[in-house]
Each structure stands twice: as C-alpha cells, then as structure tokens.
Amino acid sequence: MKNVLHWNPPESLRGAEVTYTVQYFIYGQKKWLNKADCKNISRTYCDLSDETADYEHQYYAKVKAMWKTNCSKWIETGRFYPFLETRIGPPEVALTTDEKSISIVLTAPDKWKTNPEDCTISMQQIYSNLKYNVSVYNIKSKRTWSQCVTNHTLVLSWLEPNTLYCVQVESFVPGLPRPAQPSQKQCVRTLEDPTSALK
C-alpha cells in the first residue's frame, strides 16, 4: 500500500527549472484535495500513501507543471483502487530443521506506513483470505515442489537427512490476481541421521 505518484518532466522543458503541484481526489466525494508537501516541488514524484491509506476507497491524482509564469493544464490519472491494485509483499519466513523435516513459520507482511510511529497493520487483517505459496528446492536431487498454505506454519516431512533445501514463499489473495513478490530464497541443511553414523 505504498502509493507513489510518478510523472515525467515536460519534453520541451528538459533541464529548465520546472516545479510541480499535485492534488488528489477520493472517488464519490466532492472536491480535489491538496497534498501539502507536493506543492511547487521540483522532484517528479509524490508519495500519496497516507492520502490513499483507506484502501477500500478509489482515488484519482493529478499534477501540473509551472515554469516562470507559465502553467500547464492538469494531467490526471485513471481511477486507482489500492485494495485491488496493491502488490502484496512476501511474508517473513523462519526455518528450523531436524533430520528429516523442516518447520516453516510464516508472518504476514505489514501494511506500508509512512510514519514508523503509526500502528502496524498486518496485510492478513486487510485480506482475511491471504494465502501463501511455498516453493521448496532440493539442491541434491534438483527437485522442486510447491504447496499452498493458509495458516502460518508448515512442516515439510520425509526429507532426506544432511541435505540442503531452499525455500521461497509468495503471498497471494485467491481470486485477486496481482504480480507476485517472492521472499528471499533461504537454504537450510537437514541434520545428520545419527543412526547412519552407527553403521
């Protein structure tokens, strides 16, 4: 839910001292609203995360350019719907192993917040049917398999002892397709089978 408006400088004014002003609009409400710290700015982006934090609303944004005494007309975005269009980050993944299994604990990603002091909202609270796609890769056999998980713990059983396995996880919401963002690949080795040492 980090929602940043980006734009390109006017072709004809590349290098000139152009400033920009941004406004945003909540669909279904009455008027355009100013974004205080995106008034007469020279950068070409504006973070509207706070203004679009209510993810069930839909929004428009617009920007205009000013150069000396000249002012462009407003350029407006299409209707933006955070609940449907946001990219959901990967969960936090914690792995623990023993000889023949790997325990995976997943923590849902948090909603983006501009101010660290703000209270944390888990994406699980926003998408109650949030699920995870867990991919597992056996380095030795070069075999990959994946599993769809609803709750936050998963135990991979019947693994080979003393073998390196890599795990990657994506969050997804059934029915609402959006580009996936997998977690960092994490690799762990299953423990030695103590009985094999005795033979």
Add this chain to the structure above:
Amino acid sequence: QEFQFGPCRVEGVALPRLLEAFRTVKETMQIQDNITSVRLLQREVLQDVSDAESCYLVHDLLKFYLSTVFKNYSHKIAEFKMLPSFSTLANNFLFIVSKLQLSMSRLNDSAHRRFLLFKSTFKQLEMETALSKAFGEVDILLTWMGKFYRL
C-alpha cells in the same frame, strides 16, 4: 474454486477471469464516468455485510446488473468494442444468479436495504450516466465478491 455467500455456494466461476475481463475495459469505462463525486457501490452498501446477508445482496446486485445495466448499455458495448469482456461478465453473472436462486428461501431485510440504497443512488442520475458509472464500478463489485471466494 467457489464462492461461499453464507448459505449459498457457487462453484465453477473463476473470479480472476472476471477481473481480467473488467481490467481490459476499465479505462474505457471509467473515462465515460465524469460525475466522480458519486459512488453507487458506496461503503454503506458493501461494508460489513454478514454472511447471511451476502447471498441476498449479491443476488440483487447481479440481477440488477443483468436486467438494467448490461441490458441497457449493450449499444455502447459494441461501439467501444468491448464485446468479449462484456459477455464474459454477463454470462458469469447469469450463471451465479441462477445458482443463487436455487438456495434462497426468503427475503433478507438488511440486505434489501443495502440494495435499495445502491438503486436509489443509481436512479438519481441520468440513465446513460448511471449505466456507465455502474459498469465502471464492476471492479468494486468483484472485489467485494472476492471476500467470499475460496480456492
């Protein structure tokens, strides 16, 4: 994959396909809607809908879309070359409504009040404006339906 609207279960509808169908026409449709100060599927219509209400509400809404929105807007559909998306949405809405009707016994007052709020907002607008606005809000409708979608 299935929808579970409280007591009503509908199998065999792929929600991602409906969203994709709408996505391809979203810009064309929403540009037609220049009364952005009005939202038909407003918060009071769709927020905190109980499971018990959900079956009745989705039935009323989809039936309205079929009998009023899609029916009266079909002339524009051809003009905007949106027939494939339009028929995907219409055929799936028709299928869902037919499945819902089988398991609905009696009226649900609170669901009906929500629907009447949507309908009264629709009726306050000029017909063509209301039709394009309703069509442009199909993403809101599908996203709400997504809360009842199970893999």
